[in-house]
Amino acid sequence: MAENDTRSTVKQIFTEYLEKKGHRKTPERFAILDEIYSRTGHFDVESLNIFMKNKNYRVSRATLYNTIELLLDCNLVIKHQFGKNIAQYERAYQCGQHDHLIDSETGKVIEFCDPRIQEIVRTACSMHGFTPLYHSLYIYGSLDKPVKKKKGD
Amino acid sequence: MAENDTRSTVKQIFTEYLEKKGHRKTPERFAILDEIYSRTGHFDVESLNIFMKNKNYRVSRATLYNTIELLLDCNLVIKHQFGKNIAQYERAYQCGQHDHLIDSETGKVIEFCDPRIQEIVRTACSMHGFTPLYHSLYIYGSLDKPVKKKKGD
DNA sequence: ATTCTTGCAAACCATTTGCACAAGG
DNA sequence: CCTTGTGCAAATGGTTTGCAAGAAT
Numbered sequence: 590m591a592e593n594d595t596r597s598t599v600k601q602i603f604t605e606y607l608e609k610k611g612h613r614k615t616p617e618r619f620a621i622l623d624e625i626y627s628r629t630g631h632f633d634v635e636s637l638n639i640f641m642k643n644k645n646y647r648v649s650r651a652t653l654y655n656t657i658e659l660l661l662d663c664n665l666v667i668k669h670q671f672g673k674n675i676a677q678y679e680r681a682y683q684c685g686q687h688d689h690l691i692d693s694e695t696g697k698v699i700e701f702c703d704p705r706i707q708e709i710v711r712t713a714c715s716m717h718g719f720t721p722l723y724h725s726l727y728i729y730g731s732l733d734k735p736v737k738k739k740k741g742d
Numbered sequence: 743m744a745e746n747d748t749r750s751t752v753k754q755i756f757t758e759y760l761e762k763k764g765h766r767k768t769p770e771r772f773a774i775l776d777e778i779y780s781r782t783g784h785f786d787v788e789s790l791n792i793f794m795k796n797k798n799y800r801v802s803r804a805t806l807y808n809t810i811e812l813l814l815d816c817n818l819v820i821k822h823q824f825g826k827n828i829a830q831y832e833r834a835y836q837c838g839q840h841d842h843l844i845d846s847e848t849g850k851v852i853e854f855c856d857p858r859i860q861e862i863v864r865t866a867c868s869m870h871g872f873t874p875l876y877h878s879l880y881i882y883g884s885l886d887k888p889v890k891k892k893k894g895d
Numbered sequence: 896a897t898t899c900t901t902g903c904a905a906a907c908c909a910t911t912t913g914c915a916c917a918a919g920g
Numbered sequence: 921c922c923t924t925g926t927g928c929a930a931a932t933g934g935t936t937t938g939c940a941a942g943a944a945t
Contacts, residue, residue, distance in 0.1 A: 613919050613924060634909080649927040654910065670823035674909065674935075690872050701866045705858065710881055713854045719843050721883040728863055730874040766899060766944050787934080802902040807935065827910075827934065 595683040599626055599665060602682070606663035617648050621656045625666060631677045631698065667723060671698065681723070688726035697732065748836040752779055752818060755835070759816035770801050774809045778819060784830040784851065820876060824851065834876070841879035850885065 603622050607614050624641050625632075632640075634653050641648055657678060660666035669677040671691055688706065690699040706726060714721045756775050760767050777794050778785075785793075787806050794801055801809075810831060813819035822830040824844055841859065843852040859879060867874045 611924095615919070615925065617926070647927090650909095651911080651928080652926055655925080668825060670825060672821060672823065674827065676909080688866070690866060690870055692872075693875060699870050699872070701870060703862045703866060705862055706879075709856045709858055709862075709879070713841070713843060713856060713881060714883065717843055717852050717854060718886040718888075719845075719852070719881070719883055720886060721881050722846060723883075724879060724881040726859075726862070726877060726879045728866060728872070728874050728877040730867065730872055730876075733871040733873060735871075764899095768900065768944070770901070800902090803934095804903080804936080805901055808900080829934080 591683075596623065596626055599680075599682050603660070603663065603665060606659070612659065617652050618656050618659070620646050621648065621653060622660065622665065625660070625678070626680050626682075628680070631669065631679050633675045633677055635675075637678075664722065667725075669725065671696070671727065672729070688728070690728045690730070690732075692732045693729050694731060699732070744836075749776065749779055752833075752835050756813070756816065756818060759812070765812065770805050771809050771812070773799050774801065774806060775813065775818065778813070778831070779833050779835075781833070784822065784832050786828045786830055788828075790831075817875065820878075822878060824849070824880065825882070841881070843881045843883070843885075845885045846882050847884055852885075 599622065600619065603619070604614060606612075607618070620641070621637070624637060624644075624646075628640070634650065634657070638648070638650065638653060657666060657668075661668055665680070665682055666678050667681045669679070669689070671677055671689070672693075673696070685702065686707075687700040687702045690701060691697070692699075706724065710721050710724050713719070752775065753772065756772070757767060759765075760771070773794070774790070777790060777797075777799075781793070787803065787810070791801070791803065791806060810819060810821075814821055818834055819831050820834045822832070822842075824830055824842070825846075826849070838855060839859075840853045840855045843854060844850070845852075859877065863874050863877050866872070
């Protein structure tokens with residue numbers, strides 16, 4: 590199963606990262622990683638907190654922030670700031686590179702994918718002597734209202 | 743002079759916007775607009791506050807935030823959140839569409855420009871029934887350290 | 896005159912921090 | 921055991937808000 594593969598691969602990546610950095614392998618850290626990889630969309634820290642509480646796994650905010658910091662550092666999680674002051678996160682592994690259309694009014698986010706972005710990234714980086722880690726393309730605007738069709742159109 | 747043209751055009755756009763929306767044309771609002779368009783790079787609200795103070799023009803934070811909100815609404819200013827919690831802003835008019843390379847370690851920001859992005863935006867929007875207002879492409883990574891050349895290389 | 900804006904300071908709230916206790920190595 | 925990590929609660933700091941005084945129309 591691809592999903593289980595992802596879970597265990599990710600666990601291994603995190604384990605290796607923790608060992609390399611001399612950080613401890615605490616149950617909280619793996620529980621948070623697992624919770625994050627059980628979801629597919631975006632989430633903020635507060636939601637993550639609630640999700641885990643609902644599964645009767647209590648972690649403190651401090652630990653959530655601390656662990657997310659580690660997960661960002663080893664590129665297992667991506668952080669977004671869609672113009673609001675609440676940071677949004679999402680899993681980064683086996684997730685398909687994608688970018689975001691953001692409705693300025695409603696805050697609704699649509700994902701899309703365009704491989705041509707990679708070329709732009711490559712060009713920009715080579716021109717400026719820059720090594721890319723990841724990118725985020727946000728397109729702000731508004732979702733077109735569906736047009737009501739009259740009979741006979 | 744192109745720069746003076748910009749200043750007065752922008753003032754006119756703002757004036758029309760304020761009139762259309764029934765907002766008052768206060769000196770503070772135009773002073774803030776003018777200060778923003780006297781700079782070219784990114785700035786945060788605190789810096790803007792200091793810049794204006796140095797010119798002996800005192801505005802309150804509330805007014806700064808309020809006015810920036812209006813300027814965002816009429817697309818004279820763009821807001822960025824480069825992963826930190828401090829919002830960064832920049833002028834949007836006559837500024838050349840550009841995007842950003844962000845050094846994850848130092849926070850240094852490099853601007854670049856690639857017209858191919860427009861096509862990606864156009865494609866994504868038409869595929870999802872979306873009307874774009876503006877976009878931001880952030881490429882996170884690290885600036886390559888300049889390699890010392892040995893004699894004979 | 897009336898209503899919107901400003902300035903000030905207090906309130907907000909996501910995130911960070913300090914500290915005592917717990918637990919990984 | 922020693923040191924790092926966790927939980928709790930208090931602190932931080934950018935942004936927002938309430939309200940009285942001031943200014944635009």
